[in-house]
Amino acid sequence: MKPLKSLLAGAALALGLASGASAQDPVKVGFVYVGPIGDGGWTYHHDQGRLAVEEHFGDAVETTFVESVPEGADAERVLTQMALSGHDLIFTTSFGYMDPTINVAAKFPDVMFEHATGYKSAPNVSTYSARFYEGRAVMGHLAGNMTESNKIGYIASFPIPEVIRGINSSFLHARKVNPDVEMKVIWVYTWFDPAKEADAATALIEQGVDVIFAHTDSTAPLAKLEEVGGYGFGQAADMEQYAPKPRLSSIIDDWAPYYIERVQAIVDGNWESVNTWDGIGPGMVAIGEFSEEIPEEVRAEAQAMVDAIAAGEYHPFTGPINKQDGSVWLAEGEVADDGTLAGMDFYIEGIEGDIPN
Structure with a gap:
């Protein structure tokens, strides 16, 4: 039988290794889309922002997405599943996701949410939109x-x-x-x-x-x-x-800098609820x-x-x-x-x- 001192040392080492492994786990970020990523417009550019997050953070961040999610009860189910599956941050990218976001966020206070184009916030829900x-x-x-x-x-x-x-x-x-x-x-x-x-x-x-x-x-x-x-x-x-x-010009939504900034806040441990409304000047x-x-x-x-x-x-x-x-x-x-x-x-x-x- 091993001495108690050896057993305690082994346990401490095991805990240290487990803690180290946990520290290396990637931040998990989810995106919920109202349309398909191939729509050529709104959802496409949100997904370009997601891909920019992957490129910027590499293995430190894991992203997932669900496309073509109807606004309403379906959105609440998708958000609940994302929260249960270990996501640290979830972006909900359509106005009609506002109440589902607020409802699910109340049940998962340790998960951070970012809702696009809405006006309801909470300690773990930020809002963001473009002018x-x-x-x-x-x-x-x-x-x-x-x-x-x-x-x-x-x-x-x-x-x-x-x-x-x-x-x-x-x-x-x-x-x-x-x-x-x-x-x-x-x-x-x-x-x-x-x-x-x-x-x-x-x-x-x-x-x-x-x-x-x-x-x-x-x-x-x-x-x-x-x-x-x-x-x-x-x-x-x-x-x-x-x-x-027929195209004379276009309004292009560039979400990538915002997504990178908000994921960085999760990585750094200093995320807080904010209300962002930016336009042409900030890009x-x-x-x-x-x-x-x-x-x-x-x-x-x-x-x-x-x-x-x-x-x-x-x-x-x-x-x-x-x-x-x-x-x-x-x-x-x-x-x-x-x-x-x-x-x-x-x-x-x-x-x-x-x-x-």
Whole structure:
């Protein structure tokens, strides 16, 4: 029989080895996606951010993802399974994951969560989003210059503030350069459904629209425009490779730096709940190359707007701006505050129709 001293020493060594092995275990990071990673837009660029995390951290981090997860109960089940399977940090990348994220986070206080585009947080839940409306302002400037019918269209996903801001910013800046512009809005109640998106594009074109914005995730609207004529924009990704002729420019979401920063906080042990809302200046929103279809002078004007927004010299929602009913929202030179923008639930003057409940 071994002496007690030897047994204790062996136990201490075993514990030390186990502790050392545990310290070497990779940080486990999960991503939940509303669409497929091959959508060419929103989910594709979130997944590019995940791949950037893998490249940056190497073996120190292990990432997993689940794609095409419906918002609601399905999301809660997926998040629960991720939390149970040892994930240290979970990114939930669609607005409709907000309540499922909050619900699951309450059950797993030692797991950290990051929710994209929502507004509910907790000690172990951060929120993050991009100021897409800055990019919409630039695209609106292009649309107002490029339309020949003076009718522009917007394929809208869901009536949430993010989408309403995009509609307002696009129309405001189109009308600044073309007072005769009218905007048609079609709500499709989906983030990713190529058939519905193509049908919406067709319906807009049949109404005389020749420039289309899409606040959905597939390349279907651009494909329809390439088939029948007109112009559009890349959404969440450049999309030039899918339909180069109708694409005038694009709003590109660059999530990689944020994902790397937040994973680093887990690695360093100093993660805390934050609320991040970045735009063109910090680089979370990028503007794709301007098409040669656009006159050189208009391209220069658009680039000047990009530069001014990046430098903090221009805010897309600067008065005078009225609400749809003609009442004053922003006086001359007044800039919209983030609180109003975050909860925007109204159209600006000149947009026809009602926002659905």
